[in-house]
Amino acid sequence: MILPDDERVIDPAAPQYNATLVRRVDITDDLAYFWVKYDEEPVPFESGQYMTTGVFADGKLWQRPYSVASAPRVAGTEGYELYVRLVPIIRFTTLLWRLPVGHRMRMIGPKGKFLLEPNDRRTHLFISTGTGIAPFMSMIRETMAAGHPRKTVVLHGCSYVEELGYREELEDLQRDRAYPLSYVPTISRPNDQRNAGWTGRTGRAENVVRDVCHDLHLRPDQTVVYICGNPDMILNAESVLMEHGFPEFHVKKELYWPKGKVAPVGAG
Template sequence: MTREEMVAASRAPVKRAPALLTARIVGRRDLTDDLMLLWLEVPESFSFRPGQYITIGRDGIERPYSIVSAPHELPRVELFIELVPRGKLTPRLWRLGPGDEVTMRPRAKGLFTFDPAYRNQLMVATVTGIAPYVSILRDYLHRGLTGHRFYVLQGASYRDEFGYDDELRELAGRRPDLLTYVPTVSRPQEERNAGWQGQTGRVNTIVEEYIERFGLSPDDTIVYACGHTGMIQDVKARLLPKGWRVKEEHFD
């Protein structure tokens, strides 16, 4: 680097990370030993689009989480979080409760948002991957939008891991013209799933079957895949060669 270049570089503006904000935990509900719903009260300056994520932290460690709530629910933000036993952040979060605080980035990010160009919206999720879909549906209802049909397939190992199955079943029953919800468990023979009478199998392995049942076509359908990388890669391998458009969001 020449002397002139060094001088120019020294005068260039320094990009600084945005100042962190503080969010207060106002609610927590444990679904299982490793799944919880968390409600935060965030500053009034925070905004987001349904499907985006918020980055929160504790002790200097940060991770992004898709937002479950819809924008009209601000200043409360709802999250669906899975414990990573050897992770750096979630064990810290598991020790917190109402009144405790976490840091947060001032802006939501992400492009995993509702695409209104397609009449049919096929949404595939594993466990906490349901979060952005709940946000999109709550917002769609709140704004009184019309003209779209949602099909949500959610996979989990156990029946107590779905998180929002009651809300989605209620909506599907009340608005069958808007939503079809199919939860599936991958370990139906285990005691924890005793009494389960719904769909079984990994969610990625039933996608093509339900596309046929629903009578969907790539021409007017967009596919969203959110959750574990293995599920997303398999859904893409099954659908992309057949002309389907797939949006993805990884939770690993």
């Protein structure tokens, strides 16, 4: 990926910092997991919520909302885990990519109503593309740790196999029957060289959702649907589900940017 020169000067000592970047794991050159930990006691949150996370540069606070991928119960020990895509324009993520582990950050929150319903015994269909899988990881990890797993189908769409974040963890949960989970990754560019050897499902998430419902016998009256990430995917998937008989109130949505805003080239 060709990145624009980001010459903003990051301020390491801004007094408003209240958290630290404690760990980072790169998945590809534009996808990474980050862990940010509060200096003091962590602020409680619920799975599905997001934290606004920021850095000071050129005398200004640059901040963006991020869904938390970790379970709320580990915020005090591991920090808040974020799953982020680098967007190749000079805004927040180019700053985040330059940030060394140990750097101070500003975190506020939580916010958001993209939450599990208490004691919901319906099957949970979690649909996402790219980094939109983050809140679902928190939901699965938390319900598992609490001993209240929910029957769940995770439909995750990406362009390339290497972009299937959390794949190993989800495959392990499914294989070991540690969680009542069906993991359904789908690759939208099957003919690309980077996907050579992929034998799983192909097609965009919104185009395979009908088949997934059919194959896994997901009945509209017994399924609750959560969709997160790219707004076009969300609206397309929702309309497929409506045609398939899902009532609107059985579908919850979290849009990562407003519909109509085209992602810059390379943002996936």
